[in-house]
Amino acid sequence: MARKGLLINYEFCTGCHTCEVACKQEHDYPAGRWGIIVKDLTRETEGKVQVDFLPFPTDLCDLCARRTARGEKPACVKHCMAACMSYGTVSELAAQMEELPRSVLYVPR
Amino acid sequence: MGQRVVRSTAWSPGPGCHGGCGLEFHVEDGRLVRVEGDERHPYSQGRLCPRALALKQFIYHPDRFLYPLKRVGERGEGRFERMTWDEALDHVEERLRAIRDRYGPESVMFVQGTGRDVGGPISFLCYSFGSPNWVQLGLAGHSCYTPRLAAMMFTHGDYAVLDAGQFSPEGMADPEYRVPEVIIVWAQNPAAGCQDAFYGHWVVDCVKRGSRLIVVDPRWTWFSSRAEVFLQLRPGTDAALALGMLNVIISEGLYDHEFVEKWCFGFDKLAARAAEYPLERVSEITWVPAEDIAAAARLYAKAKPAAIQWGLPVDMCPAGTTTAQAVTHLWSITGNLDVPGGQVIARPAFGVTTYPFSTQELHALYGEEFVQRMNEKRIGAQEFALLRNFRGWGQPDRAVEQMITGKPYPIKACWIQTTNILGGQAANTRLHYEALRKMEFNVVVDLFPNPTTMAVADVILPAATIAEKESFRSWWSPVQVMTPAIQVGECRSDWEINLELAKRFNPELKRRYETVKDLIDERLRPSGYTFDDLKDGNWKFPDKDTPSRAYYRYEKGLLRADGQPGFRTPTGKVELYSTSFEQFDMDPLPFFTEPPESEVRTPELAAECPLIMVTGRRSPVFFHAEHRNIPWLRECDPEPIVEIHPRTAAELGISDGEWVVIRNDRGRIKRKAKVTPIVHPKVVSVPHGWWLPETEGREPHLYGIWDHNCNLLVNIGPGCASGYGGAPYKTTLVAVGKLDEGDD
Numbered sequence: 001m002a003r004k005g006l007l008i009n010y011e012f013c014t015g016c017h018t019c020e021v022a023c024k025q026e027h028d029y030p031a032g033r034w035g036i037i038v039k040d041l042t043r044e045t046e047g048k049v050q051v052d053f054l055p056f057p058t059d060l061c062d063l064c065a066r067r068t069a070r071g072e073k074p075a076c077v078k079h080c081m082a083a084c085m086s087y088g089t090v091s092e093l094a095a096q097m098e099e100l101p102r103s104v105l106y107v108p109r
Numbered sequence: 110m111g112q113r114v115v116r117s118t119a120w121s122p123g124p125g126c127h128g129g130c131g132l133e134f135h136v137e138d139g140r141l142v143r144v145e146g147d148e149r150h151p152y153s154q155g156r157l158c159p160r161a162l163a164l165k166q167f168i169y170h171p172d173r174f175l176y177p178l179k180r181v182g183e184r185g186e187g188r189f190e191r192m193t194w195d196e197a198l199d200h201v202e203e204r205l206r207a208i209r210d211r212y213g214p215e216s217v218m219f220v221q222g223t224g225r226d227v228g229g230p231i232s233f234l235c236y237s238f239g240s241p242n243w244v245q246l247g248l249a250g251h252s253c254y255t256p257r258l259a260a261m262m263f264t265h266g267d268y269a270v271l272d273a274g275q276f277s278p279e280g281m282a283d284p285e286y287r288v289p290e291v292i293i294v295w296a297q298n299p300a301a302g303c304q305d306a307f308y309g310h311w312v313v314d315c316v317k318r319g320s321r322l323i324v325v326d327p328r329w330t331w332f333s334s335r336a337e338v339f340l341q342l343r344p345g346t347d348a349a350l351a352l353g354m355l356n357v358i359i360s361e362g363l364y365d366h367e368f369v370e371k372w373c374f375g376f377d378k379l380a381a382r383a384a385e386y387p388l389e390r391v392s393e394i395t396w397v398p399a400e401d402i403a404a405a406a407r408l409y410a411k412a413k414p415a416a417i418q419w420g421l422p423v424d425m426c427p428a429g430t431t432t433a434q435a436v437t438h439l440w441s442i443t444g445n446l447d448v449p450g451g452q453v454i455a456r457p458a459f460g461v462t463t464y465p466f467s468t469q470e471l472h473a474l475y476g477e478e479f480v481q482r483m484n485e486k487r488i489g490a491q492e493f494a495l496l497r498n499f500r501g502w503g504q505p506d507r508a509v510e511q512m513i514t515g516k517p518y519p520i521k522a523c524w525i526q527t528t529n530i531l532g533g534q535a536a537n538t539r540l541h542y543e544a545l546r547k548m549e550f551n552v553v554v555d556l557f558p559n560p561t562t563m564a565v566a567d568v569i570l571p572a573a574t575i576a577e578k579e580s581f582r583s584w585w586s587p588v589q590v591m592t593p594a595i596q597v598g599e600c601r602s603d604w605e606i607n608l609e610l611a612k613r614f615n616p617e618l619k620r621r622y623e624t625v626k627d628l629i630d631e632r633l634r635p636s637g638y639t640f641d642d643l644k645d646g647n648w649k650f651p652d653k654d655t656p657s658r659a660y661y662r663y664e665k666g667l668l669r670a671d672g673q674p675g676f677r678t679p680t681g682k683v684e685l686y687s688t689s690f691e692q693f694d695m696d697p698l699p700f701f702t703e704p705p706e707s708e709v710r711t712p713e714l715a716a717e718c719p720l721i722m723v724t725g726r727r728s729p730v731f732f733h734a735e736h737r738n739i740p741w742l743r744e745c746d747p748e749p750i751v752e753i754h755p756r757t758a759a760e761l762g763i764s765d766g767e768w769v770v771i772r773n774d775r776g777r778i779k780r781k782a783k784v785t786p787i788v789h790p791k792v793v794s795v796p797h798g799w800w801l802p803e804t805e806g807r808e809p810h811l812y813g814i815w816d817h818n819c820n821l822l823v824n825i826g827p828g829c830a831s832g833y834g835g836a837p838y839k840t841t842l843v844a845v846g847k848l849d850e851g852d853d
Contacts (some may be wrong), residue, residue, distance in 0.1 A: 018156070018729075021742065021746060049786045052330045079155070
């Protein structure tokens, strides 16, 4: 079976923490365990402040195997408030990236 | 093992919140096992905030109140005893009835916090009891949406919101819809918190579809970084900025000449007022470079359509209502009112009232004569003509003063429903603490122990969460209902508690409503639907070309009672010069006034307290003073911080992560420094609503409010002649320093 991944169009990630909490609920992780974690990359650049966030799937990310087996999206992808995450095969997602500057493809497993 | 899915809509206990999102409750053996977004729901399309996704931890939290409680020790000792509901309601009825008999119904205040679905049941109970005092106690200057609502109502006879397609079942795919070419995000971070019946990420959806951004904020946000023009203004100077932009638009002829000529009243007078705000003057007041103000004005005015998404700091400006009026004029003179992709007129779907948002709705529910009679003793109604003529609120600053002084009549009891006044909205926390302690009797309806329940509650009634209740929502579209999925302990919904008590105080209601559903069905009647028609996710939108569905209703004669084209104002036009404000002895035109404390108005104070404290920046994981006890949420935003600019921090010798003291002549609090370039060097951002549920709750600690609550440093209002607006939550001067020797 083709390898699956998570595409994150981080231009639109607003740092809302939805993916983190969606993951905790889905996996029933206690506080302190994160299947995905959002990093605040805010920094001063030329004449402005760039507020950027980037979610990172951790070693605990199983790409929501239970959900995807039922034909559902991973919990983080479905609930993302900015709708900036996609799930699919690596080749589909890589093709989408042609049109998406400021995006990143994760292949957690 | 059967799993059941119940579809509902968010609004209040649980996610927080101002609501609107589509929820699926997955229930197994009577227990909530999972919350999912409802992908069919037009408002959120399956998306959910972290607070909704953490509902399980909220609902089954070990500290939750599960049955009614009566205080047995002294206030503040935290000793309560279990009661049955019958005992609790009998006791509350007896105490409130005795106070009413002795001091009159006006001596009992009915207190709520922010605009949640409690607004319907609490006003219903208040008026059934006979009190005119429905109050957002602690909310200085009544500075949350009401000033903006007043400005809109008296300017164009209706409310208006950024059009994100939310009034159509097809959303942005509706062929009539257009994406705003330009959006001004004015004093808000739509990605955090939960806006007034507005899904904040709709702005992100618009940006993806090509909307260009202008952002007005003292603080850099995700939106500021993506803005074509970012106006990093001095807090509290929004009115000057709006007038400066109006001046550019008018003097350069960039306004919509046809709309102004045909539909607006008082344009020349507005032009003359705006001319008093040349760019150089506005730049000096606001700290924003003149060329940026001009660029923003031109970009907004030349775009068609363009829209403004604004936030509560507008209300908190020194003259909140008039600041909002100036912003309202921006969308009016550019012809963006009730057009696709502009500022669309927002009415409750089908004219169904859940939470009365206007005088018209109060009249429809309770009768004009009753509302007039309530005005005789409604706190602040005699003093403030605008307040007397708009909605039913008691004025919160006058309310707390009256609790202390007993003048012009005594306040003896408070019914406090899902508002943690002392941990949350109350400016001058100490004053509110003293006022509430002075009451003979306080009932608190809530879900968890908090500083307010601990310090002042005599009876605690356990409220149900969103997953446990029947309720309904028409703010704004579609009309929809909340369907109960589970039962937790003996918790009851706000509607159920208040209906039962209301019947005891007004026996006539027993004939009208046996159950909450009867009441909901009566309120739903204008829609032609019942609770059962709408339950389990069967929301309904009004048809096109009806008063509660966009667009161009002023041309179609859908706004005025007489069916004529035009607006629901005395002149029938958009009143750029407000004949209503004139009648209320207010300036009919917008103006700027200095904040009560500032480098300009109080330079000596500014020398001692050189930084402007803005409170209230939103966190995506908290709703005001809630959710600090929810582990999944707290770990995303774990500590009470102060955001301080690196340059300012370096001057003060403060490092990132260090505990610091913030002080002024009203008090001092401790916060952890977050050194970040997102704040202006002369501003510190201090998040509100901080108390520490994991620490000691009993007196004198009250979960750390005396150490951490930023409102200890904030004065009450109102700062303006209207009674609405003018709270110094965004403009208080402070000094920040390292912890002194001996401080922990």
